[in-house]
Amino acid sequence: MSSYYERHVFFCLNQRSNGEGSCAEHNAQAAFDHCKARVKAEGLAGAGKVRVNKAGCLDRCAGGPVAVVYPEAVWYTFVDHSDIDEIVERHIKRGEVVERLQLPPDVGR
């Protein structure tokens, strides 16, 4: 059975209230909103295509803000909207991994 979404992107939007850092303090919501709007504007959203999803803590906080693209299991970090645009253009549309934005494999909580 094929995957319900060709690509399923999860953004950590976790907000901590205990003083520790969290993705929400690094503009994760704005990045999510921008990615979701871009995917929708390009006509890529929906079943058989792409879903941009809110997620709770993905537990790789040291690299935050973070997002992960499945089923490829490619993890990204990003600074601004142009980074998100590059992930949409290259990875989400063409299936290319954006190596310069990949989260290093040893980055954890």
Add this chain to the structure above:
Amino acid sequence: MSSYYERHVFFCLNQRSNGEGSCAEHNAQAAFDHCKARVKAEGLAGAGKVRVNKAGCLDRCAGGPVAVVYPEAVWYTFVDHSDIDEIVERHIKRGEVVERLQLPPDVGR
């Protein structure tokens, strides 16, 4: 590069306030809590192993409550804790798809 998590499970915990149904009204939080506790108790949680994650709306509301296991992209629905136990025992631990709990492919929003 191998996947940061061997299996990454996302539970929809979306709560709607507009009167439409949502996974949160179908005990999604309790299922998530039970799954997370079981995975932790079995020593399966963490990098290189399993992450049980909160997610926002996965947009397959008609089949709610729903969860998806990546990188396999296998979608489940469930009724009680014994269903979650079966997903943990068979899919998360042994990599078997629990066919009786799979979401039919045409279930959408």
